Amino acid sequence: MTDSQARTSESTRARxxxxxxxxxxxxxxxxxxxxxxxDASTAEIARAAGVGRVTLYGHFGSRLELVDQTFARSMAxxxxxxxxxxxxxxxxxxxxxxxGSSWTLIARSRSILVAAQRTLPPERIRELHDRPMRRVQxxxxxxxxxxxxxxxLPTTWMVATFYSVLHGAAxxxxxxRLDSDSAADLITSTILPCFARDPAPSR
Amino acid sequence: MTDSQARTSESTRARxxxxxxxxxxxxxxxxxxxxxxxDASTAEIARAAGVGRVTLYGHFGSRLELVDQTFARSMAxxxxxxxxxxxxxxxxxxxxxxxGSSWTLIARSRSILVAAQRTLPPERIRELHDRPMRRVQxxxxxxxxxxxxxxxLPTTWMVATFYSVLHGAAxxxxxxRLDSDSAADLITSTILPCFARDPAPSR
Numbered sequence: 137m138t139d140s141q142a143r144t145s146e147s148t149r150a151r152x153x154x155x156x157x158x159x160x161x162x163x164x165x166x167x168x169x170x171x172x173x174x175d176a177s178t179a180e181i182a183r184a185a186g187v188g189r190v191t192l193y194g195h196f197g198s199r200l201e202l203v204d205q206t207f208a209r210s211m212a213x214x215x216x217x218x219x220x221x222x223x224x225x226x227x228x229x230x231x232x233x234x235x236g237s238s239w240t241l242i243a244r245s246r247s248i249l250v251a252a253q254r255t256l257p258p259e260r261i262r263e264l265h266d267r268p269m270r271r272v273q274x275x276x277x278x279x280x281x282x283x284x285x286x287x288x289l290p291t292t293w294m295v296a297t298f299y300s301v302l303h304g305a306a307x308x309x310x311x312x313r314l315d316s317d318s319a320a321d322l323i324t325s326t327i328l329p330c331f332a333r334d335p336a337p338s339r
Numbered sequence: 340m341t342d343s344q345a346r347t348s349e350s351t352r353a354r355x356x357x358x359x360x361x362x363x364x365x366x367x368x369x370x371x372x373x374x375x376x377x378d379a380s381t382a383e384i385a386r387a388a389g390v391g392r393v394t395l396y397g398h399f400g401s402r403l404e405l406v407d408q409t410f411a412r413s414m415a416x417x418x419x420x421x422x423x424x425x426x427x428x429x430x431x432x433x434x435x436x437x438x439g440s441s442w443t444l445i446a447r448s449r450s451i452l453v454a455a456q457r458t459l460p461p462e463r464i465r466e467l468h469d470r471p472m473r474r475v476q477x478x479x480x481x482x483x484x485x486x487x488x489x490x491x492l493p494t495t496w497m498v499a500t501f502y503s504v505l506h507g508a509a510x511x512x513x514x515x516r517l518d519s520d521s522a523a524d525l526i527t528s529t530i531l532p533c534f535a536r537d538p539a540p541s542r
Contacts (some may be wrong), residue, residue: 254457258514267502289528296511297504297529304503312459313495325492330533 161185166206167248174251178202200255207252208299211264214241218268227279228268231331232324234275238268239320241297246306272298276331285331294331362398364388369409370451377454381405403458410455414467417444421471430482434534435527438480441471442505442523447459449509479534488534497534504529 148307165185168178178199182192196202221237223230242249272295279285285294305323308314314322368388372379383400385395399405424440426433445452457463475498482488488497508526511517517525 243425262514289525291517293511293525293529296507296516300503300507300510301500304499304507307503308496308499311465313499322492322496326496329535330529332532 153196158185158187158191160201162187162192162195163206163209166202167210170203170206170251171245172247174247174254202221203251203255204260206254207248207261208264210245210248211268214245215267217241218271223271223275227282227284228328228332230275231279231328234272235298235302235324235327236320239305239323242267242302242306243309243316243319246310269295269299271323279331283333286333297330298327348443351458358398361388361394365390365395365398365405366409366412369405370413373406373409373451373454374448375450377450377457379454388472395465403473406454406458410451410459410464411467413451414471417448418470420444421474426478430478430485430487431531431535433478434482434531437475438501438505438510438530439523441475442508442526445505445509445530446512446522472498472502482534486536489536500533501530 139334149278162181162185164183166176167180169184173180178192178196179189182189182249185192192202194206205223218234218237218241221230223235236339249261252264258292273291276291276294276298278289305319309319311315365384365388369379369384372384376383381395381399382392384405385392388395395405398406419438421437421444422434424436426437446530452464455467476494479488479494479497479501483490483494504526508517508522512519512522
């Protein structure tokens with residue numbers, strides 16, 4: 137390698153590393169801005185990231201693309217947390233632990249989900265929820281197999297109910313009718329009897 | 340009254356009656372258009388109503404105002420139906436009947452609610468839900484008083500759960516994962532065990 141080639145290669149690496157830093161700063165800023173306001177503009181996000189709008193649009197072709205990557209990154213981080221949840225042993229205890237962790241994640245990233253829902257096609261949002269939903273479904277099916285959970289409802293419906301109640305709780309907190317600290321317990325006491333093998337007869 | 344005054348008054352009446360017909364046509368068209376597409380524009384609505392946009396804006400100052408009145412009208416009509424539901428007798432049977440009727444209404448007007456959620460402030464949507472939510476809450480409280488429903492969850496949370504599951508079912512239908520015909524039964528079999536006085540122990 138000649139001196140000149142080495143200098144070129146070094147400056148290419150420096151540019152790449154600058155670009156990576158910009159992308160990381162923009163994604164961090166997008167996460168922070170969208171968590172405060174699901175309608176945060178690219179101008180606000182660029183400002184928070186300390187870059188110009190031209191730089192932002194150089195890395196992300198549109199606001200949609202930026203929201204997509206921010207949401208995908210937030211879901212990937214959530215997966216890392218959910219992967220650590222102990223789902224072994226009694227399926228009901230596993231479900232309670234999964235509710236606890238899922239709730240913390242949903243409460244924290246609620247506004248980013250709203251941004252995603254306002255921006256991305258429903259299929260894309262669904263695609264990014266595939267893994268967490270699959271985890272809930274696997275646990276329900278395991279609980280059904282060992283007689284812990286009822287089998288008279290479609291499993292996909294039980295997964296949907298799990299998320300309906302969790303997201304409903306987030307709405308209640310946003311509306312100021314529910315205290316964030318008591319939410320996980322309330323959600324668990326709501327979902328467990330509903331999933332139990334022998335639901336109290338409706339007399 | 341002089342002839343001239345009589346003519347003026349007649350023409351005023353005719354104009355008023357024209358205006359009332361326009362308003363009614365616009366609201367009907369808005370209901371139909373928003374039921375198909377929650378983002379339907381005022382141009383589309385005016386076209387469907389057979390009036391010009393100037394006429395539409397003469398009656399409704401903005402798209403927001405039109406969505407507000409369309410949603411309020413839809414909720415008022417829903418109230419007429421819900422008022423007919425027999426909530427006497429066993430609270431569980433009453434709840435099952437209320438789920439059936441509420442479900443039919445929600446499934447039918449889902450897209451108008453989405454339009455309202457995208458347009459109106461949350462407090463306004465909440466205000467227009469006050470009566471139906473109060474009805475659910477009264478029924479739950481009556482069931483709690485006679486020992487049919489559990490008392491370990493806040494009543495407002497139980498009302499929220501009722502709506503979370505109903506709206507979750509509407510989302511599942513939109514996503515093509517749930518069949519509209521089986522929804523009311525599924526919702527009832529989901530909510531009743533969850534509200535029952537003696538939920539199956541979570542062991």
